[in-house]
Amino acid sequence: DAGVIQSPRHEVTEMGQEVTLRCKPISGHNSLFWYRQTMMRGLELLIYFNNNVPIDDSGMPEDRFSAKMPNASFSTLKIQPSEPRDSAVYFCASSLGGVAGDSYEQYFGPGTRLTVT
Amino acid sequence: AQSVTQLDSHVSVSEGTPVLLRCNYSSSYSPSLFWYVQHPNKGLQLLLKYTSAATLVKGINGFEAEFKKSETSFHLTKPSAHMSDAAEYFCVVNGGNKLVFGAGTILRVKS
Numbered sequence: 001d002a003g004v005i006q007s008p009r010h011e012v013t014e015m016g017q018e019v020t021l022r023c024k025p026i027s028g029h030n031s032l033f034w035y036r037q038t039m040m041r042g043l044e045l046l047i048y049f050n051n052n053v054p055i056d057d058s059g060m061p062e063d064r065f066s067a068k069m070p071n072a073s074f075s076t077l078k079i080q081p082s083e084p085r086d087s088a089v090y091f092c093a094s095s096l097g098g099v100a101g102d103s104y105e106q107y108f109g110p111g112t113r114l115t116v117t
Numbered sequence: 118a119q120s121v122t123q124l125d126s127h128v129s130v131s132e133g134t135p136v137l138l139r140c141n142y143s144s145s146y147s148p149s150l151f152w153y154v155q156h157p158n159k160g161l162q163l164l165l166k167y168t169s170a171a172t173l174v175k176g177i178n179g180f181e182a183e184f185k186k187s188e189t190s191f192h193l194t195k196p197s198a199h200m201s202d203a204a205e206y207f208c209v210v211n212g213g214n215k216l217v218f219g220a221g222t223i224l225r226v227k228s
Contacts, residue, residue, distance in 0.1 A: 004160075033215070042218070042221060043207070043218045043221075044218050045215055048215060056215065073170045074211075091160060091161070093161075105151060105166055106161075106162040106163075106216060107162035107163075108153075108162070109160055110159065110160045111159075111160050
């Protein structure tokens with residue numbers, strides 16, 4: 001398997017522009033997670049899906065952020081409008097896990113490094 | 118609520134000497150625990166996991182961790198450090214329906 005695939009790997013954009021990050025989970029995995037990593041705040045869970053349904057979006061910082069999972073093999077994280085403080089590395093991860101607690105490990109993609117100027 | 122505390126933000130060892138990265142956890146039920154490693158500019162990779170089977174868990178690249186319920190600890194060890202072990206390590210607990218990450222420990226390996 002190719003693992004979790006994220007695109008683009010690097011994104012540089014100007015403040016106010018829309019940014020869309022993409023993720024393809026491992027085939028057969030039914031849970032998908034979006035994380036943000038910064039030096040100041042470490043690794044933060046933004047949102048996660050189970051069977052394409054958003055289960056917990058309490059980590060989404062504000063309404064400028066939205067995520068979708070239209071099918072089992074694709075998810076997007078959109079920021080509109082983007083701000084300099086959104087600069088971070090965004091990771092997508094997938095697992096076989098279910099909704100209510102399990103021990104399945106998550107497999108991480110290589111991340112998208114976002115810079116908003 | 119489940120949580121993990123990594124006791125050292127930075128650890129420095131010489132190549133060939135043992136590695137110890139410390140992690141304490143808090144959980145209201147029998148936890149699942151993980152160690153992940155992140156090399157510079159890379160994604161996170163699973164090193165090992167504990168899921169209530171053997172308390173001594175062996176992982177990849179010679180790492181192992183021991184689950185000690187009485188001490189609520191899950192420390193990561195390796196007998197002999199290699200230069201390629203230099204990375205950031207995360208202790209993680211299963212927080213019900215999502216993973217809860219520690220703040221990370223940066224391991225530096227000196228030649």
